[in-house]
Amino acid sequence: MEFIGKIFVMAIAAIFVQNFVLMRFLGLCPYIGVSKKLDSAIGMGMAVIFVMTMASTFTWLIQSYLLIPLKLEFLQTIAFILTIASLVQLVEMIIQKLAPALYKALGVYLPLITTNCAVLGVAILNINENYSFIEAILNGLFGGVGFTLVLILMAGIREKLEKAELPRAMKGMPIAMIVAGSMALAFLGFSGLKL
Amino acid sequence: MIKEFTKGFIKENPVFVMALGLCPTLAVSSSVMNAIGMGLAATFVLVCSNIMISLIKNFVPNKIHIPAYIVVIASFVTIVDMVMEAYVPALHKSLGLFIPLIVVNCIILGRAEAFAGKNNVFKSMLDGLGMGLGFTLALSVIATIREILGAGQFLGMQVLPTSYKPMLVAILAPGAFIVMGLLMGAMKLKKKK
Numbered sequence: 539m540e541f542i543g544k545i546f547v548m549a550i551a552a553i554f555v556q557n558f559v560l561m562r563f564l565g566l567c568p569y570i571g572v573s574k575k576l577d578s579a580i581g582m583g584m585a586v587i588f589v590m591t592m593a594s595t596f597t598w599l600i601q602s603y604l605l606i607p608l609k610l611e612f613l614q615t616i617a618f619i620l621t622i623a624s625l626v627q628l629v630e631m632i633i634q635k636l637a638p639a640l641y642k643a644l645g646v647y648l649p650l651i652t653t654n655c656a657v658l659g660v661a662i663l664n665i666n667e668n669y670s671f672i673e674a675i676l677n678g679l680f681g682g683v684g685f686t687l688v689l690i691l692m693a694g695i696r697e698k699l700e701k702a703e704l705p706r707a708m709k710g711m712p713i714a715m716i717v718a719g720s721m722a723l724a725f726l727g728f729s730g731l732k733l
Numbered sequence: 734m735i736k737e738f739t740k741g742f743i744k745e746n747p748v749f750v751m752a753l754g755l756c757p758t759l760a761v762s763s764s765v766m767n768a769i770g771m772g773l774a775a776t777f778v779l780v781c782s783n784i785m786i787s788l789i790k791n792f793v794p795n796k797i798h799i800p801a802y803i804v805v806i807a808s809f810v811t812i813v814d815m816v817m818e819a820y821v822p823a824l825h826k827s828l829g830l831f832i833p834l835i836v837v838n839c840i841i842l843g844r845a846e847a848f849a850g851k852n853n854v855f856k857s858m859l860d861g862l863g864m865g866l867g868f869t870l871a872l873s874v875i876a877t878i879r880e881i882l883g884a885g886q887f888l889g890m891q892v893l894p895t896s897y898k899p900m901l902v903a904i905l906a907p908g909a910f911i912v913m914g915l916l917m918g919a920m921k922l923k924k925k926k
Contacts (some may be wrong), residue, residue, distance in 0.1 A: 567839055570752065572753065616811065619803055619804075623799075653837040653839055655837045658833070659830060705918075707919070711752055711914075711919040713914070713918075715913045716910065716914035719909075726905065
């Protein structure tokens with residue numbers, strides 16, 4: 539029972555209180571770039587959840603069983619980014635094979651998951667926070683869920699915004715940032731939660 | 734030649750015009766000191782990686798050029814990380830996670846791919862320097878607004894009278910997004926005219 543409680547606390551913390559996008563500022567490029575349409579937002583979100591979970595798993599293993607025993611911790615950044623790049627390549631090949639339509643919709647953003655700072659960010663955070671193996675995997679998973687949640691919310695808002703009357707200068711990117719700001723303000727409310 | 738250097742400041746400013754490198758921009762712009770530190774660290778990586786990539790561009794097979802570029806960038810980021818930890822530990826600590834994350838700053842890979850992979854060494858160096866300083870400039874502008882509004886300070890010095898009640902939200906997460914959105918809108922308005 540205690541274990542389930544702990545998982546629940548981690549989920550709430552990673553999804554709401556310390557949301558990767560709105561509170562930690564990680565993964566903003568896809569958040570602004572892929573949130574124009576709901577379908578592609580959902581696809582991108584799923585891909586990111588998968589990659590973040592896998593990346594947390596593998597980078598934790600590499601750090602604990604390869605880098606630390608060999609005293610190569612200074613290679614952390616290079617080792618992690620290469621792991622993530624290979625994982626993304628793998629996901630790309632799988633999606634291309636299984637769901638060509640989704641692959642077309644995600645287009646350029648799929649290879650860009652490599653440079654999504656949420657993925658490398660979660661990997662480094664797991665190490666910095668001294669998470670255990672299970673905690674690291676869960677942190678990756680829930681971090682990805684939190685990312686997907688705000689991405690989908692944002693896509694929903696932006697689809698409506700398309701039809702709104704706005705000053706010309708605020709159209710597109712500027713209003714997206716303001717909307718993100720309002721969402722961050724709402725999410726700030728969660729920071730009062732005592733976990 | 735001069736154009737390669739100055740285009741990064743305003744016309745092709747990586748942050749305001751091209752909307753690249755948003756994560757570090759918003760995350761470290763809560764104080765001017767952090768913004769300048771981050772900007773200079775990124776500039777160093779950008780210049781070095783641009784030089785290196787333009788030197789090796791002819792030997793790297795096209796299929797693996799992105800992973801090769803990333804390794805080059807990651808090596809320079811590791812150097813910056815260690816140097817900063819040794820000489821400016823306080824700044825290193827407050828930038829924290831965002832120093833290793835320079836690796837995934839889209840400005841750097843973007844310039845490598847769009848410029849350094851196609852141009853000679855000298856031009857690539859100027860491009861890196863210009864873009865890096867443009868990034869630093871953008872960060873400093875946002876940080877100045879946020880620090881003055883949110884703390885009444887500039888570089889840690891009190892600039893507004895102490896009777897000013899700090900708008901705390903400006904240095905929290907929402908303030909970053911809103912200041913950024915308004916600045917982007919202003920840039921767009923200026924361009925339209």
